[in-house]
Amino acid sequence: MVFHSVDKMTSLFVHLNAPLMLYGMRHKWSGNYVLPDPDTTTFSQMFIGPLAVYLVWQFLYWLKVYVYSKEKSDRVTSARWLLDSKKGFIYNLAIKPFGPAYADYGFMLLQLLYTMVVLLPGWLLYQYDWLCLLFILFVGAASIWNGAGYYFEVFVTRYERMLKEAEQKNN
Numbered sequence: 720m721v722f723h724s725v726d727k728m729t730s731l732f733v734h735l736n737a738p739l740m741l742y743g744m745r746h747k748w749s750g751n752y753v754l755p756d757p758d759t760t761t762f763s764q765m766f767i768g769p770l771a772v773y774l775v776w777q778f779l780y781w782l783k784v785y786v787y788s789k790e791k792s793d794r795v796t797s798a799r800w801l802l803d804s805k806k807g808f809i810y811n812l813a814i815k816p817f818g819p820a821y822a823d824y825g826f827m828l829l830q831l832l833y834t835m836v837v838l839l840p841g842w843l844l845y846q847y848d849w850l851c852l853l854f855i856l857f858v859g860a861a862s863i864w865n866g867a868g869y870y871f872e873v874f875v876t877r878y879e880r881m882l883k884e885a886e887q888k889n890n
Contacts, residue, residue: 727869731862738855746848757846765842766835773834777827785823798826815879 745754755764784796801809802822809826818827844851 725868733859735855738851738858741845742848742851742855745845746851755845759815760842760845762842765836765845769838769841770835773831774853777830779826798823 744750745757780860784798788794801807802813804810809829812829814822815827844854
């Protein structure tokens, strides 16, 4: 949590708002919300449906980026940016095993696997309010930890610079 950074606070809001709203609507507030009944909601309903939506999106994205806009390949997409980084985690998982010719498909496969892993706990979070609350607290604690690490790094760097400047003035 970095309060003076609009980008970081916007990202925190985007990533924390949906779980907070769902937690409140599903577990705490009474009202006429159009939410699935937790007693009749199955795991496959909360996994297969969103996965199908993702697969449609991925296919449309593939059409847009790799078929229709192929001649505009100078535009940077998230996939291109991640795959062009020669020392990143995605590079090691997508280019090394699949080779440069199939790196884009390897990246899409990694995205599919990531989406499936992220969708897995959704049903449990929907069923159990204590687990959903623990998840939200974990995300909040992680953002505080990351923000504190950012501030610590920034202020330590500034302090070291001030010490070096003071040392140079004294010499």
